[in-house]
Amino acid sequence: MTERKIIHIDMDAFYASVEQRDHPELRGKPIAVGHAEERGVVAAASYEARRYGVRSAMSSQKAKRLCPSLIFIPGRMEVYKEVSRQIHEIFHEYTDVIEPISLDEAFLDVTDNKPGIPLAVDIAREIKRKIRSELNLVASAGVSYNKFLAKIASDYRKPDGLCTIHPDQALDFIARLPIESFWGVGPVTAKRMHLLGIHNGAQLRARSLEMLTREFGKVGAVYYDFARGIDLRPVEAVRVRKSIGCEHTLEKDINRTSSVIIELYHVAVELVERLKRKDFRGNTLTLKIKFHDFRQITRSITQGQELTELSVILPLAKQLLREVDYEEHPIRLIGLSVSNPRDAEADRHGVWEQLSFEFSDWE
Numbered sequence: 001m002t003e004r005k006i007i008h009i010d011m012d013a014f015y016a017s018v019e020q021r022d023h024p025e026l027r028g029k030p031i032a033v034g035h036a037e038e039r040g041v042v043a044a045a046s047y048e049a050r051r052y053g054v055r056s057a058m059s060s061q062k063a064k065r066l067c068p069s070l071i072f073i074p075g076r077m078e079v080y081k082e083v084s085r086q087i088h089e090i091f092h093e094y095t096d097v098i099e100p101i102s103l104d105e106a107f108l109d110v111t112d113n114k115p116g117i118p119l120a121v122d123i124a125r126e127i128k129r130k131i132r133s134e135l136n137l138v139a140s141a142g143v144s145y146n147k148f149l150a151k152i153a154s155d156y157r158k159p160d161g162l163c164t165i166h167p168d169q170a171l172d173f174i175a176r177l178p179i180e181s182f183w184g185v186g187p188v189t190a191k192r193m194h195l196l197g198i199h200n201g202a203q204l205r206a207r208s209l210e211m212l213t214r215e216f217g218k219v220g221a222v223y224y225d226f227a228r229g230i231d232l233r234p235v236e237a238v239r240v241r242k243s244i245g246c247e248h249t250l251e252k253d254i255n256r257t258s259s260v261i262i263e264l265y266h267v268a269v270e271l272v273e274r275l276k277r278k279d280f281r282g283n284t285l286t287l288k289i290k291f292h293d294f295r296q297i298t299r300s301i302t303q304g305q306e307l308t309e310l311s312v313i314l315p316l317a318k319q320l321l322r323e324v325d326y327e328e329h330p331i332r333l334i335g336l337s338v339s340n341p342r343d344a345e346a347d348r349h350g351v352w353e354q355l356s357f358e359f360s361d362w363e
Contacts, residue, residue, distance in 0.1 A: 003167065005120035006235060007108040008142040008150035009127060011087070012159040014104035015044035018083055019073045021136050029071055036060050036072040039251055039332075043075055047159060059294075080104075083135065090130045094123050099235045105154075107147055109235035121164045128162065144170070148231035151183055170229040175202035182226055184219065192216075201227055244280045245288075245337025246270045253292040253330035263334050264321060268314045271336045281306040281341060285313060287320040288335035296333075299323050307338045 011017070015033040020026045030049035032042045040060030052067035064070055084103040091098050094117075097109035110123050117123050124141035131139045140161035142153025149170060153163040165173050179198055180190045196215065198204050205227035212220030225231065248267050254260055275281075283303050290296040299320040307313050317336055 003111075003145050004109060005111045005113075006144055006147055006150040007110055007120055007124045007127070008147070008154040009087075009091070009106055009108065009124075010140050010142075010154045010158070011104035011131075012138045012140055013044060013046050013050070014083075014137075015075060015080055016046035016049070016073075017137055018076075018080060020046060022079075023073075026071065026073070030054070030067050030069055031071045031073055032060070032063055033073050033075045034060060035074070036064070039249055040072075041249065083137070086135055087131060087137075087139075090127060090134070093130075094127065097235050097237050099237065107150065107235045121162070124162060128160075146229070146231035147233055147235065148183055148226050149173075149229065152177065152181060155181065167229075174227060174229055175200065175205065177201040179204060182223065184222065184226075189216070242341055243282065243286075243337045243339035244271075244274055244278055245286070245335060246274055247288060247333055247335030249333045250331065253332050255326050255328075255330040260321065260326060260331060260334075261318070263331075264317055264336075265314060267334050267336050268310055268317055271338065272308070272310045272313060275308055275338060280338065281308060282338040283307055284338065284340035285316050285320070286337045286339060287317055287324075288333070288337070289324050289326070289331055290333035290335075291326070292330040292332050294332070295329075297324065302340065313338070 016031055019031060019033060028048060029046070030052060031046045032049055032054060033044040034040055034042045038061060042054060042056055042058045042060060042063050044056050045054040045063070049063070049067055049070055052070075054063045054067050054070060060072065080103055088098065088100070088106070091106065091108055094113050094115060095108050095110050099107040101107065110117075110120050113123060115123075117126075120143045124143050128139050128141055131137055138160045140154050140158045142150045142156065142163050142165070144150040144153055144165040145167055149165045153165045154161065156163040178200055179185055179193045182201070182204070185193065192215070193199070193204070196207075198207065204223060207224075209221060209224045212224050214220070216223065246267060248263060250263060254263065283306055284300055285303075285307055286298055286300040288296065288298050301316055301320055303312075303316070305312070307316070313336070
């Protein structure tokens with residue numbers, strides 16, 4: 001069996017780098033893409049801003065405290081989409097087996113590549129060079145025999161990194177890897193891992209499959225495989241997204257029931273409009289709540305009928321809301337999404353759309 005050759009390309013500080021490219025006066029300065037007002041959120045930060053601790057999804061107020069000289073730039077999503085399209089044109093010079101993860105990152109399977117280049121690292125090097133010369137942007141690349149390790153490799157030497165993890169090096173590399181660097185391990189999971197005495201790949205590998213599935217459910221089996229350098233997922237040229245939704249970041253934290261219901265209504269109306277515009281049909285409704293302290297939860301309910309009408313969605317949303325204790329924990333953001341489409345055509349339409357320019361972490 002031919003060993004796969006996988007490349008993960010990750011654009012460095014993509015939105016911020018595009019702004020610095022297009023506005024020379026911003027180069028070398030700490031900038032944040034987003035809004036500076038009280039309820040604003042950082043969508044992306046330049047490396048100059050990251051040196052102060054500014055990160056995406058951080059509140060704008062906290063970002064300004066960390067970096068008083070921070071310059072906020074309104075986002076230009078259409079520009080970023082166009083630049084992403086140009087990057088993908090470069091990818092297609094080498095392979096059509098491309099799985100986009102977001103506008104600024106993607107997996108490429110170059111096992112059988114168009115130019116017939118034997119080494120994947122040489123392809124990665126060429127792609128990085130073309131992105132720099134043709135688009136005046138910088139990318140990091142990771143190369144390995146599966147998606148997990150290629151993703152880890154691309155993060156390893158950022159910015160402007162190029163890292164290859166060979167099969168004979170993989171287990172030693174994973175053993176030294178902090179648990180926070182494992183794909184799918186966010187802050188909440190990392191904290192649970194630490195409580196179990198798991199701080200790196202070697203300690204994760206020492207845990208049994210039974211123990212990991214007991215503690216983490218089905219994903220425990222994924223962690224078990226990752227610790228052993230196993231990831232059999234293919235690079236999927238068409239990445240299916242199976243939900244559509246929207247969310248509102250509120251101007252002020254709220255905890256009065258009447259105010260929460262009004263905001264929930266507005267989100268539900270927006271959701272119904274998006275469902276109709278995309279001709280999307282699903283039967284699972286998910287409510288997302290982010291509290292004043294940025295802690296967030298989701299609640300879902302599945303019905304036997306398709307969820308397309310406000311008269312059906314709003315009562316279900318209210319039912320889910322009753323499971324949320326917000327009297328002592330004021331709400332900062334409310335989101336709703338419909339998922340679980342019943343047919344393949346709906347699968348191709350699914351997409352998450354945000355009403356505000358910010359990233360969302362659903363862990």
